[in-house]
Amino acid sequence: MPSSGGGIGIMATVLNGSHKGTQKPLAGRLTIGKAPDNDLVLTDDTVSRHHCEIIRAPDGIHVRDLDSTNGTKVDGTRIREAMLQSGSVLKVGEIEVAFKPVTHRLEVLPSDKNQFGPALGSSLSMRTIFGVLERIAKTDATVLLEGETGTGKDVLARAVWSESLRAGKPFVVVDCGAVSYSLIESELFGHERGSFTGAVSQRQGAFELADMGTVFLDEIGELPLDVQPKLLRVLETKEFRRVGGNKPLSANCRVIAATKRDLNREVAAGKFREDLYFRLAVVPVTVPSLRSRREDIPILVEHILKTTGAHLTVTAETMAALSSHDWPGNVRELRNVLERAIYMAQATGSTELGVVALPTGGGEPAFQFEAEKSYRETRAKYDTEFEKRYVRWLLGRHSGNVSAAARDAKMDRKHLSDLAKKHGLRGSEDGD
Numbered sequence: 001m002p003s004s005g006g007g008i009g010i011m012a013t014v015l016n017g018s019h020k021g022t023q024k025p026l027a028g029r030l031t032i033g034k035a036p037d038n039d040l041v042l043t044d045d046t047v048s049r050h051h052c053e054i055i056r057a058p059d060g061i062h063v064r065d066l067d068s069t070n071g072t073k074v075d076g077t078r079i080r081e082a083m084l085q086s087g088s089v090l091k092v093g094e095i096e097v098a099f100k101p102v103t104h105r106l107e108v109l110p111s112d113k114n115q116f117g118p119a120l121g122s123s124l125s126m127r128t129i130f131g132v133l134e135r136i137a138k139t140d141a142t143v144l145l146e147g148e149t150g151t152g153k154d155v156l157a158r159a160v161w162s163e164s165l166r167a168g169k170p171f172v173v174v175d176c177g178a179v180s181y182s183l184i185e186s187e188l189f190g191h192e193r194g195s196f197t198g199a200v201s202q203r204q205g206a207f208e209l210a211d212m213g214t215v216f217l218d219e220i221g222e223l224p225l226d227v228q229p230k231l232l233r234v235l236e237t238k239e240f241r242r243v244g245g246n247k248p249l250s251a252n253c254r255v256i257a258a259t260k261r262d263l264n265r266e267v268a269a270g271k272f273r274e275d276l277y278f279r280l281a282v283v284p285v286t287v288p289s290l291r292s293r294r295e296d297i298p299i300l301v302e303h304i305l306k307t308t309g310a311h312l313t314v315t316a317e318t319m320a321a322l323s324s325h326d327w328p329g330n331v332r333e334l335r336n337v338l339e340r341a342i343y344m345a346q347a348t349g350s351t352e353l354g355v356v357a358l359p360t361g362g363g364e365p366a367f368q369f370e371a372e373k374s375y376r377e378t379r380a381k382y383d384t385e386f387e388k389r390y391v392r393w394l395l396g397r398h399s400g401n402v403s404a405a406a407r408d409a410k411m412d413r414k415h416l417s418d419l420a421k422k423h424g425l426r427g428s429e430d431g432d
Contacts, residue, residue, distance in 0.1 A: 010056065015089070015096040017044050026061070026099065030054045032092050033066070046070045046093025054084065054099075061099065063090060070094070085275075101278050108132045117159025119152055120303055123293035129156070129285055136283050137163035142235070144220075144280045145258040147287030150332030153258040154218060156287065161214045166254055169213030172206045177219035185227050186243050189234075195244020207240055210253040220280065221261030221272065232276045255280070290327040290334060297323045297334070304335055305353070310342045312353040321396040324425065388423040391416070395425060 010026040024030060024040045031038045035049040042051075048068035055062045061084040065072040073091035074082050084090065090097045111130035114122040121127065136143065137160050145153040154173075161171045179187045186196075190205030206215050217223075223231065234240045235255065239248045257280050266272035290297070301314060301322060318341075327333050341353050394416075398405040402420065406413040 009102050010061065010099055011102045012040060012054070013098045013100060014040075014042070015098055017042065017095045019043070019095070025102075026054060026056050028056055032097065040097070042092060042095050044093055044095050047095060048093070051092050052090075054090075060084070068093070100274070108135060114299065116156070117162050119155045119159050120299055121293060121296045122299060123288075123296050125288045125293055126296060129287065132283065132285060133160055134163070136160075138165055140254050142254070142280055142282040143256045144263070144282075144284045145256070145287055146263065146284065147260065148289050148330055149260050150330035151287040151289060152331050153287055154216070156285070157216045157218075157256045157258060160256060161216075161254075164214070164254065166213050170210045171214050171216065172210040173216045173218060174206045175218045177222035181224055184224060185230065188227070188231065189240045189242055190245075191243035192245045195242070199244070202242075205240075205242065207234060207251045207253060208242075208249060211250075212252055214254045214256060217255065217257040219259055220257040221259035221263060221266055225271070225273070228273045228276050232273065232279060235276075235279045290330040291325075294323050300331060300334060301338065304338050305342070308339065308342055310346070310353075311351075312342065312345055313351060314353045317397075318353055320398075320400045324392045324396040387419060388425075391419050391423060392425055395420060 012024045014022040031053045032040045033049050033051040034047045050066045051068040052065050052072045063084045064081045070093040071078045108131045110127035116130040188205050190203050191199050193202045234251050238251045267274045394405045402417050406416040
């Protein structure tokens with residue numbers, strides 16, 4: 001379930017030594033040392049009895065060394081007193097302590113509407129997302145949309161913008177995965193004439209073009225590592241400089257980002273900066289795949305037919321086939337399949353949208369063997385996959401009628417009904 005962002009706290013986490021994994025929240029003041037009267041007790045020999053203190057104040061996080069023997073370091077630099085950035089690592093003797101923001105989750109009631117802007121969905125998962133976005137649309141909170149390709153992240157981003165107080169201002173899109181490595185910084189921040197080969201004139205970037213509006217950073221997970229600190233600086237300071245420029249420019253705009261990658265996993269793999277992730281994920285929303293919200297397929301089909309102006313009747317057989325397909329390309333694939341079916345119906349003069357040809361492979365190899373799995377485990381895995389696909393195909397052929405499907409396959413009706421339930425497939429028990 002998505003989170004509304006909530007309030008952000010700071011958690012101290014011990015990264016090494018015998019107390020590795022110990023956590024303490026930083027509310028006001030936190031003392032660290034070997035003595036038992038400290039808030040965070042570290043018994044390592046390199047830690048003094050009262051080693052240092054950390055104070056959370058309105059202007060930031062202050063750290064002060066308490067005349068320790070082996071010193072206190074912030075990101076590798078020994079200090080007596082310093083400001084600690086969220087996400088920084090504090091070294092107490094030889095023990096490392098990270099200070100990371102944590103988001104307190106606030107549960108949001110699902111929306112009573114099945115639409116948010118042009119985004120549609122009557123399923124609980126989509127109405128829950130709509131409930132979150134309805135609440136934060138009028139704010140300037142940064143939104144991070146995660147989910148598979150084709151789930152409609154761009155549609156939700158535009159919906160947030162259209163419902164925001166910045167709706168009358170520009171909506172500027174930067175596809176971080178489509179811009180070449182050498183030009184992405186210029187695409188974001190602009191450049192001065194002569195700043196690099198080919199820069200024959202001054203150019204405004206997305207943050208300048210979107211003044212008072214919204215910047216949509218699509219496929220943010222593709223942003224090069226060396227550009228990520230520059231984006232982080234803009235989000236923190238609300239200022240940027242054009243490539244080759246010295247004059248700071250104001251970034252008065254809202255940021256919405258989207259990615260098909262799991263950014264938490266990318267952070268763990270060192271491919272995405274943790275501090276940038278926290279800045280982007282103020283309101284994190286995971287958009288579900290279409291196969292996990294099959295109950296939305298009928299209203300999506302109706303909407304797509306309406307927007308294309310096609311006056312066609314959808315047969316029960318066609319709807320059953322559409323509802324049982326896995327849709328690896330999600331809503332985008334559904335739209336493409338329907339548009340193809342509409343053209344075919346119009347070309348033949350049909351008034352019905354009949355059974356359409358659906359992709360079967362999902363773009364994945366039929367078998368992917370794993371060396372660590374035994375023959376029995378491997379066969380069980382693919383037996384289950386075969387079973388699921390066959391039952392889905394069989395029910396789709398008979399518009400979900402279990403009795404008719406069982407007769408066709410020469411199966412026991414009860415056995416087929418049990419298989420459908422086992423794999424989360426819906427079939428009608430209506431008969432004969």
